[in-house]
Amino acid sequence: MTDMAPVEIVEVGPRDGLQNEKVLFSTGDKLTMITRAIDAGVRRLEVASFVHPKRVPQMADAEDVVAGLPVRDDVTYIGLVLNKRGALRGLATRENTAAGKAAIDELGAVAIASDTFADRNQGQTSDESVAVSADIVRLARAEGMSAQVTLSAAFGCPFEGRVDPARVVDMAKRIAECDPREIALADTIGVGSPRRVGDLVAAVRDAVPHIPLRAHFHNTRGTGIANAWAxxxxxxxxxxxxxxxxGGCPFAPKATGNIATEDLLYMLEESGVESGVSLDAMLDLAHWVEDRLGRPTPSALSQAGGFPTGAGDQSAA
Amino acid sequence: MTDMAPVEIVEVGPRDGLQNEKVLFSTGDKLTMITRAIDAGVRRLEVASFVHPKRVPQMADAEDVVAGLPVRDDVTYIGLVLNKRGALRGLATRENTAAGKAAIDELGAVAIASDTFADRNQGQTSDESVAVSADIVRLARAEGMSAQVTLSAAFGCPFEGRVDPARVVDMAKRIAECDPREIALADTIGVGSPRRVGDLVAAVRDAVPHIPLRAHFHNTRGTGIANAWAxxxxxxxxxxxxxxxxGGCPFAPKATGNIATEDLLYMLEESGVESGVSLDAMLDLAHWVEDRLGRPTPSALSQAGGFPTGAGDQSAA
Structure with a gap:
C-alpha cells in the first residue's frame, strides 16, 4: 500500500476543540497541548481565534498563547479571524518576533454558506461573509502574511437545513479571486455523508483547480471519519x-465534536496514507487531555487503543 | 442522487448486540426489539444463536425467542450456529410451523480467519472452522434451509494481529464450493480501514463473483461507518x-460495538442509498433500548438526532 498521496493534518484542538469547552484551559495548558502536538509531528495548527473575549472566553488569552508558542520555522500557526479587527490582532502578533517570540503565520477567515448561520455567528449575510473573508485575505497578503478561507456550514445549516452545493461552489469561485492559500470546506454541524462530501470536494476542485483544498469534519452523526476519507x-x-x-457544540451537549486526531490517524495509517504525525504520541496527548478534563473524550482510539497486539478473548462475529 | 444500488440491512442487535450485554433482556424484550425492527422495515435479522447457554447466557432462550417471533413470509430469521449440534437446534425450530409459529429461516455459520481466535471461540483451527461451516451449509441445504457463512476476524485477530487478505480470499473460495446463500466478511474486533475493507471486498468479489457479499463492522476504532461505505x-x-x-466486547468494556443501525441508515440516506428501513423508527427503537439499558448507547444518532431542522446557535467552523 504505497501508492497513496500523503495528507497534511491541521490540529484544531487548541481553537475549535477548546472554544466551547466548559473546563477552562490555562495558557500553559494550551501551550503544552500545542507543543506536544508539534513533538508528535504536527506542522500546522489553529492555535487561537482573535474574537471578542466575551463571546468566546476560552480564547481570551489568544495573544498570550501566541507569545508563548515554540519558535519554529517549520510549523505554521493559524489564527482564526472573523473581521478586520481580528485580522489586525493576528497581524500585530508579528511584533513578537523582534523580542524573539513566536507570531501568527497565517490568518484563517470564515465565510458561511447560509444567511441565518452567518447572521447568528458573525452578524453578516452569507454574501457579506464572503466579502469580509476576501478582504481579510487581501489585507493579509498586502502585509505579507499567508491567509486561507473556510466555507462553514458547507453541508448543512442548523437553521436552514441543507445547503445547495452550487452555492458553495459559487462561494469558492468568488473567494478564489483573492487568491487565498487554500479553501477549506467545513461540515460545521456534522451532517455530511461520504457521498455528498466526495461530490462537493470534487465540484469545488473542478471549479478552483489551482487552489489546495482542506476539509473539516465533526463526528456528530457518526460520519466524520467516513467523510474525511471521502x-x-x-x-x-x-x-x-x-x-x-x-469540540462539541454547546447547544447539543451530548454530541461529539471534531473528528479526533488519533481516530483520523488510525484510519489513515491503516489505509496506507502518511501524515508525518505519530499516532502513539497523539494518543498519549489525548489521554493527557482526558486528565485535564476529568472525563473521557469522544475519541474511539482513546478508549479502544490501536491495533491490538494480543489480549483478551472475544466471541466471534 | 438516484443512481445508487439499494442495500439490504441485517439487524444483528438481538444476537451480536445482546450477546455480551450485562443487562439481561427478557424473551419479551427481545421480541419487542425484533418486532419493532420489522415494523421499521427490516426484512432480515439475526434473532438468536444456538450455542451453549453457559457460554452465552443472554442467548439461553433462543428457542423461546424463535417460537415467539412474528410469522412473516417476507422476513428472514437467521440463527447463528457454530457446530452441528447448533445447526440441528436451528433446524428443529421448523417443528414450530405445525403449530402456526415462526421458525428459523436461515442458518448462519462462522469460519474464523486466525487459528488462535478459532481455538478460543470454538475450539477449532481456522481450517477446521472452514470445514465445519461448510458442513453446516451442506446440512442446511440437504434439509431445504438457506445458509450463509461469515468469515470472522477477516481484518485482524486480537491474538495474531493482522490477517493476510490472501488467506481470507482462500477461505471464501473453499466455502464457495458448498454454495452458501452468501459470504459475509466480519471485522469482528473493529480494526479495519476503508482502504483495506474496499480492497478485501473487491478481492473476494473477484474470487467468488457468483456469491452475494455481506459485511459486518464494529466501530471500536471509529472506522465502522467509513468501512461500511467502503x-x-x-x-x-x-x-x-x-x-x-x-455489542461491545466484554474484554474491552469502553469500546463501542457494532455499527449502529441508525448511524448506518443516516449515512446511507444522506448518500442516496435506499434500504427500505425507516431511520426515524430505528432511532425510536434505539431510545427504547437506552431505556431498557438505563444508559446511553454508543450510537451517534441517538445522541445528536437526524439532520437538524433548525435549533440552537453554534460557532462557525
Missing part, C-alpha cells in the same frame, strides 16, 4: 482534526 | 448493524 479520495490535501475529538 | 462501494450488497450500536 474528502481525501476526492482530492482534499489537508484534513482538520482535534486531539481527543474535542 | 464495503458497499466495493460491491457488498448487505450490511450488518445493531440498533443503538449494541
Amino acid at each position: 474528502a481525501y479520495r476526492a482530492g482534499a490535501v489537508t484534513l482538520d482534526a482535534s486531539v481527543g475529538g474535542l | 464495503a458497499y462501494r466495493a460491491g457488498a450488497v448487505t450490511l450488518d448493524a445493531s440498533v443503538g450500536g449494541l
Whole structure:
C-alpha cells in the first residue's frame, strides 16, 4: 500500500476543540497541548481565534498563547479571524518576533454558506461573509502574511437545513479571486455523508483547480471519519482534526465534536496514507487531555487503543 | 442522487448486540426489539444463536425467542450456529410451523480467519472452522434451509494481529464450493480501514463473483461507518448493524460495538442509498433500548438526532 498521496493534518484542538469547552484551559495548558502536538509531528495548527473575549472566553488569552508558542520555522500557526479587527490582532502578533517570540503565520477567515448561520455567528449575510473573508485575505497578503478561507456550514445549516452545493461552489469561485492559500470546506454541524462530501470536494476542485483544498469534519452523526476519507479520495490535501475529538457544540451537549486526531490517524495509517504525525504520541496527548478534563473524550482510539497486539478473548462475529 | 444500488440491512442487535450485554433482556424484550425492527422495515435479522447457554447466557432462550417471533413470509430469521449440534437446534425450530409459529429461516455459520481466535471461540483451527461451516451449509441445504457463512476476524485477530487478505480470499473460495446463500466478511474486533475493507471486498468479489457479499463492522476504532461505505462501494450488497450500536466486547468494556443501525441508515440516506428501513423508527427503537439499558448507547444518532431542522446557535467552523 504505497501508492497513496500523503495528507497534511491541521490540529484544531487548541481553537475549535477548546472554544466551547466548559473546563477552562490555562495558557500553559494550551501551550503544552500545542507543543506536544508539534513533538508528535504536527506542522500546522489553529492555535487561537482573535474574537471578542466575551463571546468566546476560552480564547481570551489568544495573544498570550501566541507569545508563548515554540519558535519554529517549520510549523505554521493559524489564527482564526472573523473581521478586520481580528485580522489586525493576528497581524500585530508579528511584533513578537523582534523580542524573539513566536507570531501568527497565517490568518484563517470564515465565510458561511447560509444567511441565518452567518447572521447568528458573525452578524453578516452569507454574501457579506464572503466579502469580509476576501478582504481579510487581501489585507493579509498586502502585509505579507499567508491567509486561507473556510466555507462553514458547507453541508448543512442548523437553521436552514441543507445547503445547495452550487452555492458553495459559487462561494469558492468568488473567494478564489483573492487568491487565498487554500479553501477549506467545513461540515460545521456534522451532517455530511461520504457521498455528498466526495461530490462537493470534487465540484469545488473542478471549479478552483489551482487552489489546495482542506476539509473539516465533526463526528456528530457518526460520519466524520467516513467523510474525511471521502474528502481525501476526492482530492482534499489537508484534513482538520482535534486531539481527543474535542469540540462539541454547546447547544447539543451530548454530541461529539471534531473528528479526533488519533481516530483520523488510525484510519489513515491503516489505509496506507502518511501524515508525518505519530499516532502513539497523539494518543498519549489525548489521554493527557482526558486528565485535564476529568472525563473521557469522544475519541474511539482513546478508549479502544490501536491495533491490538494480543489480549483478551472475544466471541466471534 | 438516484443512481445508487439499494442495500439490504441485517439487524444483528438481538444476537451480536445482546450477546455480551450485562443487562439481561427478557424473551419479551427481545421480541419487542425484533418486532419493532420489522415494523421499521427490516426484512432480515439475526434473532438468536444456538450455542451453549453457559457460554452465552443472554442467548439461553433462543428457542423461546424463535417460537415467539412474528410469522412473516417476507422476513428472514437467521440463527447463528457454530457446530452441528447448533445447526440441528436451528433446524428443529421448523417443528414450530405445525403449530402456526415462526421458525428459523436461515442458518448462519462462522469460519474464523486466525487459528488462535478459532481455538478460543470454538475450539477449532481456522481450517477446521472452514470445514465445519461448510458442513453446516451442506446440512442446511440437504434439509431445504438457506445458509450463509461469515468469515470472522477477516481484518485482524486480537491474538495474531493482522490477517493476510490472501488467506481470507482462500477461505471464501473453499466455502464457495458448498454454495452458501452468501459470504459475509466480519471485522469482528473493529480494526479495519476503508482502504483495506474496499480492497478485501473487491478481492473476494473477484474470487467468488457468483456469491452475494455481506459485511459486518464494529466501530471500536471509529472506522465502522467509513468501512461500511467502503464495503458497499466495493460491491457488498448487505450490511450488518445493531440498533443503538449494541455489542461491545466484554474484554474491552469502553469500546463501542457494532455499527449502529441508525448511524448506518443516516449515512446511507444522506448518500442516496435506499434500504427500505425507516431511520426515524430505528432511532425510536434505539431510545427504547437506552431505556431498557438505563444508559446511553454508543450510537451517534441517538445522541445528536437526524439532520437538524433548525435549533440552537453554534460557532462557525
